[in-house]
Amino acid sequence: MRHSRSSAIAAGILVGFALFGTTAPARAADPDTERARALFDEAGELERHGRWGAAQERLRAALGLRETPHLYYALGWALENDDKLLEAKVAYETAARLGRERPGGEEAARLAAGRLTDLEKKTPSLKVHVTGAASSKARVMVDGSEVKCEDDVAKTLVNPGSHVVRVERESKPTFEQVVYVGRGSVRTLEIEGDGVATRNGTRERHGPSPARSRASSAPPQTGEHGDSVLPWLLLSGGLAFIAGGAALLVSADADTNTREKMQARWCNVTACTGTGTGTTATRAETAEAAEYRRAATDALDTASTKQAFGLGLGGAGLVAGTVGAILLLRGEKTVEKDHQRPHPRARAGAAPLPGGGMATATFSF
Structure with missing residues (x-):
C-alpha cells in the first residue's frame, strides 16, 4: 500500500x-x-x-x-x-x-x-432532545451558536472533537455540558425538565469510518484502567525531591567553605599548630577568636545536617521517580496493546495531491 x-x-x-x-x-x-x-x-x-x-x-x-x-x-x-x-x-x-x-x-x-x-x-452529528413543559421554548446552543429545534429536537452537524452544549429555558436552570463526538458518529443528549441529561448515547452514522477504528468515537484513555495520575505524580515528585536534595548538598558545600574560613581566622588569632588549618592554640583565646570558633562549629553542624537531609531527599526522589517511570511504561504498553488504532491523520489509498487528486490531478492557472 x-x-x-x-x-x-x-x-x-x-x-x-x-x-x-x-x-x-x-x-x-x-x-x-x-x-x-x-x-x-x-x-x-x-x-x-x-x-x-x-x-x-x-x-x-x-x-x-x-x-x-x-x-x-x-x-x-x-x-x-x-x-x-x-x-x-x-x-x-x-x-x-x-x-x-x-x-x-x-x-x-x-x-x-x-x-x-x-x-x-x-461528518458527525449532535442531537439534543429537550423534554418537559418548557421544551417548546428551549434555546439550544452548540459552541455558542443557536441550533433550531424541531419537535423538541435540535440537530446539527459538527466537526469531530469536543463541543459545548448549552440549553436555556424559561424558569428552568441552564444546562451546560461538554460532549465528545467522534468521526462518523451521532451523539444524542436527552435533557429532562430539571436540566439533567437522562441519556447520553453514541452510535455510528454509516458504520465505522475506514480511516479510524470504532474506538475513536470516544476520547482515548491515558493509561491502564484509564488512570495515569499516580505514575506522573511519583515521577514529578521524585524529580522534585532529587532537585531539593541537590540544592541542599550545594548549600552544605557553601557552609563547609564558611567553616574553613572561620577556622582559618581562629587559627591566625591563636597561632594554632597542627595539620590543615590547625587544631591547637599556642596563644590565649580572645573574644574575637572565640567568636570565630563558634561560627566554625555552627557552620560545620549546619553543613552536616544539610548533607544528611540532601542525601535522604535525593534517595527518596530516586526511588519514587523509578517507580513512577516503571508504572508509566507499563501503562503505555497496556494502552498500545488494548487500544491500538490508526493515527488520526492516517488515510488508506493514494492521497490526492495539493490542487488535484490521484495520479492525474494537477493545479493549473
Missing part, C-alpha cells in the same frame, strides 16, 4: 510538472500567478510534513490571488486532514461548482464530488 501511494504521488508530480512546463512561459509575466504558484508549492511541502494548518494559510493566500477549482480542492483536502470537515465541505462544494463552470475544471469537479460523498459518511 505504501509503495502504490508513493507511485501515485510521484506520477501526479510528473504530470503537474509537465503541465506547468507548457503554461509557465506564457504566464511568466503575471506576478499574481507566479506568487499563487509559489504559495501552492509551499502548501504541498507543508502537507507532506503533516502541517495542515500552515498549508491552509498558504492556500487561502493563493486563493486571494487566483480562484481556481484546483486550489479550492487542495484547501478542502488540507481542512479534511485537519478534522475541519464542515469547512472542507464548503471548499469541496466551491471546487465542484467552479470546475463545472470553467473550462479544464472537469477533473477537479469529479474529485471534489467524490470527497463530498466520503465526507457525508465521516
Whole structure:
C-alpha cells in the first residue's frame, strides 16, 4: 500500500510538472500567478510534513490571488486532514461548482464530488432532545451558536472533537455540558425538565469510518484502567525531591567553605599548630577568636545536617521517580496493546495531491 501511494504521488508530480512546463512561459509575466504558484508549492511541502494548518494559510493566500477549482480542492483536502470537515465541505462544494463552470475544471469537479460523498459518511452529528413543559421554548446552543429545534429536537452537524452544549429555558436552570463526538458518529443528549441529561448515547452514522477504528468515537484513555495520575505524580515528585536534595548538598558545600574560613581566622588569632588549618592554640583565646570558633562549629553542624537531609531527599526522589517511570511504561504498553488504532491523520489509498487528486490531478492557472 505504501509503495502504490508513493507511485501515485510521484506520477501526479510528473504530470503537474509537465503541465506547468507548457503554461509557465506564457504566464511568466503575471506576478499574481507566479506568487499563487509559489504559495501552492509551499502548501504541498507543508502537507507532506503533516502541517495542515500552515498549508491552509498558504492556500487561502493563493486563493486571494487566483480562484481556481484546483486550489479550492487542495484547501478542502488540507481542512479534511485537519478534522475541519464542515469547512472542507464548503471548499469541496466551491471546487465542484467552479470546475463545472470553467473550462479544464472537469477533473477537479469529479474529485471534489467524490470527497463530498466520503465526507457525508465521516461528518458527525449532535442531537439534543429537550423534554418537559418548557421544551417548546428551549434555546439550544452548540459552541455558542443557536441550533433550531424541531419537535423538541435540535440537530446539527459538527466537526469531530469536543463541543459545548448549552440549553436555556424559561424558569428552568441552564444546562451546560461538554460532549465528545467522534468521526462518523451521532451523539444524542436527552435533557429532562430539571436540566439533567437522562441519556447520553453514541452510535455510528454509516458504520465505522475506514480511516479510524470504532474506538475513536470516544476520547482515548491515558493509561491502564484509564488512570495515569499516580505514575506522573511519583515521577514529578521524585524529580522534585532529587532537585531539593541537590540544592541542599550545594548549600552544605557553601557552609563547609564558611567553616574553613572561620577556622582559618581562629587559627591566625591563636597561632594554632597542627595539620590543615590547625587544631591547637599556642596563644590565649580572645573574644574575637572565640567568636570565630563558634561560627566554625555552627557552620560545620549546619553543613552536616544539610548533607544528611540532601542525601535522604535525593534517595527518596530516586526511588519514587523509578517507580513512577516503571508504572508509566507499563501503562503505555497496556494502552498500545488494548487500544491500538490508526493515527488520526492516517488515510488508506493514494492521497490526492495539493490542487488535484490521484495520479492525474494537477493545479493549473
